[in-house]
Amino acid sequence: MKRALLVGAIAAALVVCAIGAQVQTSPLFDPANLRAVGAFVRGLFPPDLSPAFLPVVARATLRTLGVAVAGTVLSMALGLPLGILGTASLWRRGPLLEGERHSLGRAALAAASLVARGLSRFLRAVPELVWALFFVVGFGLGPLPGTLALAVSYAGVLGRVYADLFEAVPPGPIVALHASGATRLQAFAAGIWPQAAGSVAAYSLYSFECCVRSAAVLGFVGAGGIGAEINLSMRLFEYGQVTTLLAALVLLVLGADAFSRALRGRFQRNAVHGSGLLRDALELRSARRGLGLVWLALLLFAFQQAGFVGIAAAGLWPHLGRFAAQLFPPDLSPAFLATLVTPLWQTVAISVVGTAIGIALGSVLALPATSTLLVADPDRRRGLPARALRVAIHGAARASLAVLRSIPELVWVLLCILAVGLGPFAGALALGLHTAGVLGKLYAETLEEVPPAPVEELRAIGAGALQRLLWGMWPQARETLASYTLLRWETNLRVSTVVGLVGGGGLGLALYNDVQLAFYDRAATLVLLIYLLVAATDALADRLRRRPTARGIALAPESALALIAESGSAAAP
Amino acid sequence: MRLLLFAALALAACNKPAPEETLRASMIPTTDPGKATREMQPLVDYLSRHTRAKVEMTVPTNYAAVVEALVNDQVDIAHLGGFTYVQASKRAGVRPLVQRERDRNFHSLFVTQQGSNIRSLADLKGHSFAFGDVNSTSGHLMPEYYMRGSKVDPEVISKALYTGGHDATLLAVANGKVDAGAMDEAVFERMTSSGKIDPAKVRVFYTTPPFLDYIWVARKGLDSRLAQSVSDAFLALDPADPAQKQILDALAASKYVVADDADYDKLRQAAAQAGLLR
Numbered sequence: 116m117k118r119a120l121l122v123g124a125i126a127a128a129l130v131v132c133a134i135g136a137q138v139q140t141s142p143l144f145d146p147a148n149l150r151a152v153g154a155f156v157r158g159l160f161p162p163d164l165s166p167a168f169l170p171v172v173a174r175a176t177l178r179t180l181g182v183a184v185a186g187t188v189l190s191m192a193l194g195l196p197l198g199i200l201g202t203a204s205l206w207r208r209g210p211l212l213e214g215e216r217h218s219l220g221r222a223a224l225a226a227a228s229l230v231a232r233g234l235s236r237f238l239r240a241v242p243e244l245v246w247a248l249f250f251v252v253g254f255g256l257g258p259l260p261g262t263l264a265l266a267v268s269y270a271g272v273l274g275r276v277y278a279d280l281f282e283a284v285p286p287g288p289i290v291a292l293h294a295s296g297a298t299r300l301q302a303f304a305a306g307i308w309p310q311a312a313g314s315v316a317a318y319s320l321y322s323f324e325c326c327v328r329s330a331a332v333l334g335f336v337g338a339g340g341i342g343a344e345i346n347l348s349m350r351l352f353e354y355g356q357v358t359t360l361l362a363a364l365v366l367l368v369l370g371a372d373a374f375s376r377a378l379r380g381r382f383q384r385n386a387v388h389g390s391g392l393l394r395d396a397l398e399l400r401s402a403r404r405g406l407g408l409v410w411l412a413l414l415l416f417a418f419q420q421a422g423f424v425g426i427a428a429a430g431l432w433p434h435l436g437r438f439a440a441q442l443f444p445p446d447l448s449p450a451f452l453a454t455l456v457t458p459l460w461q462t463v464a465i466s467v468v469g470t471a472i473g474i475a476l477g478s479v480l481a482l483p484a485t486s487t488l489l490v491a492d493p494d495r496r497r498g499l500p501a502r503a504l505r506v507a508i509h510g511a512a513r514a515s516l517a518v519l520r521s522i523p524e525l526v527w528v529l530l531c532i533l534a535v536g537l538g539p540f541a542g543a544l545a546l547g548l549h550t551a552g553v554l555g556k557l558y559a560e561t562l563e564e565v566p567p568a569p570v571e572e573l574r575a576i577g578a579g580a581l582q583r584l585l586w587g588m589w590p591q592a593r594e595t596l597a598s599y600t601l602l603r604w605e606t607n608l609r610v611s612t613v614v615g616l617v618g619g620g621g622l623g624l625a626l627y628n629d630v631q632l633a634f635y636d637r638a639a640t641l642v643l644l645i646y647l648l649v650a651a652t653d654a655l656a657d658r659l660r661r662r663p664t665a666r667g668i669a670l671a672p673e674s675a676l677a678l679i680a681e682s683g684s685a686a687a688p
Numbered sequence: 689m690r691l692l693l694f695a696a697l698a699l700a701a702c703n704k705p706a707p708e709e710t711l712r713a714s715m716i717p718t719t720d721p722g723k724a725t726r727e728m729q730p731l732v733d734y735l736s737r738h739t740r741a742k743v744e745m746t747v748p749t750n751y752a753a754v755v756e757a758l759v760n761d762q763v764d765i766a767h768l769g770g771f772t773y774v775q776a777s778k779r780a781g782v783r784p785l786v787q788r789e790r791d792r793n794f795h796s797l798f799v800t801q802q803g804s805n806i807r808s809l810a811d812l813k814g815h816s817f818a819f820g821d822v823n824s825t826s827g828h829l830m831p832e833y834y835m836r837g838s839k840v841d842p843e844v845i846s847k848a849l850y851t852g853g854h855d856a857t858l859l860a861v862a863n864g865k866v867d868a869g870a871m872d873e874a875v876f877e878r879m880t881s882s883g884k885i886d887p888a889k890v891r892v893f894y895t896t897p898p899f900l901d902y903i904w905v906a907r908k909g910l911d912s913r914l915a916q917s918v919s920d921a922f923l924a925l926d927p928a929d930p931a932q933k934q935i936l937d938a939l940a941a942s943k944y945v946v947a948d949d950a951d952y953d954k955l956r957q958a959a960a961q962a963g964l965l966r
Contacts, residue, residue: 255756434761
């Protein structure tokens with residue numbers, strides 16, 4: 116009875132959200148829209164590989180990589196102080212503070228620590244695309260605003276992640292250091308950093324992967340790179356160019372992932388012996404100075420690509436100041452706030468409907484993509500053709516998931532606009548397609564990794580694939596699947612605030628129009644609203660996660676992951 | 689002795705006239721920004737000669753960027769549309785310079801495919817539609833104004849695509865990517881007469897009443913002599929001179945006239961009424 120009520124409530128909520136996201140089935144079958152999509156798909160082939168276009172692709176790819184590298188380096192530089200100051204065990208509670216006198220200085224530091232945490236939260240709650248939109252107005256078009264947007268946004272992410280890592284180290288060394296009279300910074304340097312450095316390096320590299328994905332779409336709001344070229348080619352209906360650019364984007368993302376995985380492995384191996392990061396840097400200095408210079412040169416090149424040559428240009432900073440001044444005071448007039456109700460509601464609806472589409476499509480694809488269900492069947496009685504067919508279906512499902520996942524949400528929005536026109540439905544559909552790719556992969560991997568014993572027992576008594584799935588895998592995987600899905604909804608809510616920047620409805624559309632029309636005080640209000648919405652969702656999701664589960668699975672580590680699992684690979688470092 | 693000679697040379701170098709002034713120009717991207725920059729090279733050369741300043745032209749990817757650059761004194765002269773002019777004059781106090789004679793009496797064209805059954809604004813119901821940039825006067829504001837005035841199905845407007853430029857709109861219509869679109873009449877003429885678009889593929893089914901559109905402006909603080917010499921350069925463009933004829937053709941102009949701010953009051957009212965100007 117209780118369960119029926121819950122299912123009914125969820126169904127009702129979905130229907131309400133579907134209305135909010137203006138879900139319609141008719142545009143999907145409208146001949147005019149089908150023709151537009153058909154023309155688009157036909158236009159994608161052959162890819163434009165002409166000698167005139169390839170250099171454009173190469174330049175855009177290089178620029179995107181430069182923006183990602185420079186953005187990551189800057190976000191680490193900003194995130195580290197935020198993280199240290201935000202670490203509760205250094206400034207606010209725990210063994211370090213026991214026995215210390217309550218003083219004004221101590222209270223001030225504790226307050227500063229809370230401010231650092233709040234600042235991190237604000238920086239990461241506002242999507243990087245929104246930061247980029249603002250910086251484009253403040254700094255002018257080009258890669259520089261994109262780099263700074265990444266720097267600011269990921270500083271918020273890393274600030275939180277670093278603080279979490281610092282708080283999670285075993286307290287033994289700190290207590291010992293404190294007892295011997297070490298200051299807090301000394302306790303940090305000798306007691307916390309050596310224990311956390313390996314993880315810090317690993318998470319920073321992981322955030323680099325996410326930065327590459329983000330950098331690729333910042334061009335949609337004028338920040339250069341691959342996104343800008345995709346936008347331009349879509350606008351000129353040169354779909355063959357879009358294919359080439361998407362291929363370059365996927366290669367770039369895969370390359371960055373491989374690079375970061377390789378390095379991460381090294382840091383983690385070193386981390387076993389103590390300070391992975393420091394040791395590695397020392398080794399670099401002594402044994403491979405030449406290689407170090409190459410790295411430095413590459414870094415400088417990245418900053419040059421990221422537009423840092425123009426940062427000293429006369430008038431840039433006063434100009435930024437003037438722009439910032441126009442944001443205040445935010446327009447809080449009741450007449451304006453009343454106009455925000457619909458976009459706010461649309462944004463929430465887009466995230467819910469998008470996630471629902473992602474769950475549905477992702478599940479359908481996840482089952483054939485699960486190797487333990489389909490191909491790793493030790494049953495040798497089947498004939499070769501049947502096994503070959505199974506392998507083919509498995510491969511096709513995996514490939515579809517990879518394609519869905521590797522095309523960023525915002526590119527999906529542009530494609531969905533062709534199919535269903537501008538508006539929230541295009542946003543929800545786009546979100547759903549990308550989410551299906553992400554969730555499908557996670558679902559499949561979760562099902563593959565459940566402890567095999569119960570499944571094998573079922574197999575031994577002759578259970579088929581469906582029975583093994585229902586009675587062997589599902590009960591074991593349920594909780595993990597639910598937590599992945601919840602995480603994805605959180606991410607999708609952030610994304611749904613920006614799909615409107617390219618025509619997908621919701622708050623993003625209102626924000627884009629206000630920035631284009633130079634109503635900056637209204638844009639400031641919208642950013643505040645986005646912040647509040649994202650912060651509220653985070654709090655809600657945290658509550659849902661903390662709910663004691665039947666099997667008492669601690670899901671705490673997921674929250675740190677949630678912060679950086681921006682899109683695509685949600686695999687832990 | 690050699691040292692003395694070197695010093696004398698260095699002094700001589702210092703006595704050279706101050707490096708020539710730079711005039712930073714920009715244009716709203718009514719067509720593909722990359723192409724526009726190339727097409728404007730003859731104009732840039734002509735202005736450089738005429739004003740004796742080094743003219744640097746940048747064409748960004750959207751209209752708002754040009755207004756923003758004017759507000760921030762990042763460009764000296766700019767080519768704006770009617771609505772972007774009204775925005776820039778309010779926000780940055782830009783000075784009107786010159787405009788084409790035709791800008792005083794400008795129209796938007798509604799285009800569709802030759803074989804389509806769209807013959808009037810009312811026929812747009814149920815069809816896909818394309819505007820240009822959100823901030824475009826002839827590609828969005830005035831077309832939408834007249835569409836609303838003649839009670840076109842609001843669904844057509846709310847679902848319209850924004851191509852970002854007039855050339856993209858016409859391409860989209862000609863290639864059947866959208867059923868109809870609204871665009872700048874001068875770009876239409878240029879694209880059909882130059883053979884970029886096969887005139888047999890497209891058909892104009894509605895022309896708006898006249899309104900005021902494009903204009904060249906100077907930023908508020910620009911040296912008035914320099915601003916004047918820019919105006920003079922445009923006013924002196926002579927269609928009888930083959931080289932200057934080429935420039936006029938690239939600008940789709942026959943002749944330039946002095947522009948007046950007061951003429952834009954009607955557009956200001958329309959924009960304010962539509963909630964696009966505060």
